[in-house]
Amino acid sequence: MGEVKINNFKPKIVGYLCNWCTYAAADLAGASRLDIKPSINVIRVMCSSRIDQNLILTTFFGGADGILIAGCHPGDCHYDKGNYYARRRYALLKKVLETLKLDPERLQLSWISAAEGKRYATVVNEFTERIRKLGPNPINNNSYF
Amino acid sequence: MNIVPNRGAKISVKNGFRGTILEFLRNSLEKGCFDGILIPMRVPADDSYAWVLVRDKPFLDNANPIAPIVSVQGAKALTSLTRKGGGNFNVAAIMKPCDIRASIELSKLKQVNLEKITLISYDCPGTLEMSNYIENPEESEKIFGSLLDGDVWDDKFTKPICQICDNFSFPACDLHFALLGTENGSIYLIPGTEKGENILDDLGIEYSEDLSNWEKKVIELIKKKEKQKAEKFELVKPTVEGFDNLLKTFANCIGCHNCQSACPICYCRQCYFDSEVSKPNSDFILLRTSKRGGISFPLDRIMFHTGRMSHMSLSCVSCGVCTDACPVSIPVADIFSYVADKTQRTFEYKAGNSTEEPLPMREYRFDELLEIKELVKDADGQD
Ligand code: SF4
């Protein structure tokens, strides 16, 4: 079965990035030739509030090792208040994962504006490192799940 | 208990608690306070109860305001009645506190319209498990009858979720029958809203001031239930913590989604988990086996339960109908109640407590949840 050695474990991270800020920041980071770990698979969403809990759970139970949700800083949402709702939903899901001890650390919310290419690179790299230390998603070691 | 009421009307008990409540309902129907009464009635086969909207007084003779089981959650019945609006009829719904709490949640979710509804509640001694009742209805009626009339409401026969229910008295209703701590064969009828007060006025029922005996009894019982709840949660905890335990707990789940269809809070016309989008194609399923070596069917049962928790646990009222509905006896309600306790605490929310408290997912504050740790603390500014 899928035993992966921690040392050469390359995390698979899914990043749900808001079109209006973090997605642009990712672009900027790329254009600026910043060092970004290749672990992240980007999915563009129109707002961080597009992220329903089920989307995250599908990603999580589908086997992603880490999930990053990133959107506009509080006060800067393109739709005014989407990110506030996103933050509440995130807190709710996080609480469920925490209560069930389903590795809540694998889920992360970050605010990254379109101008923060460097911040984007740092967040992705640090999150990758955290997930690398955590090891593979236990789902991937359970043929029953 | 929500707020401590300060006034109640003294009503003398005739033909037991149920008879007394029925008499009140007959009077109020006769005096035109209501056009109809939504009340549990034993089904013709005698082995269950159904909600019936009664318009003619004689039909009330067959009704039982304090049913020993919950077949359909009361809020579900209210949803059916008012989902298209309040209408022109005044209806009284006599329901358990958990039915009322769910109705309040659903009214905030715009699935129930309470405008024309008068919610009438009573101190609830708990209910019996559906499966036990169906096996022996007559015996169960006897057991429940002596529980209701007994001096102490013990939890020998009630459902596990009722054993840990500390919301058994005075929900945010219009009128409440205070049964506990009754003295000299009388109970109290307590108005919870202006609507309730008006009805008492219309019926010419006088208020008495002293509810202290009832209050004392209620608080005593709340303390007992709180203790039982804490103990129960300690038992639930290890069964749901971690992938392996969660799998074990839901191992025999057949994915029927009965728990969800019975749940009053799960009101969505089409649940995501029943929709086609949630069903992966075979390639995707095979892809998922590539790392883990296999996959079990029905797919994604744990996802279904965690998804439901993260969608509706903020409004879960711990009514227990999910457990009653589960064909493989998974203690769904104990688990959901445990998780709901955590999520509701996160938002300092208590499901069903009041019509005013906004639903946590419907509002926000600019400077809240700051404890959500950012990965990179200080923005490294503009590049
Ligand atoms: S999850 Fe279960 S206990 Fe909670 S409201 Fe729904 S049916 Fe009632």
Ligand code: SF4
């Ligand atoms: S009712 Fe029981 S078997 Fe059916 S989906 Fe719910 S937990 Fe699983």
Ligand code: FES
């Ligand atoms: S538009 Fe970026 S978070 Fe709403």
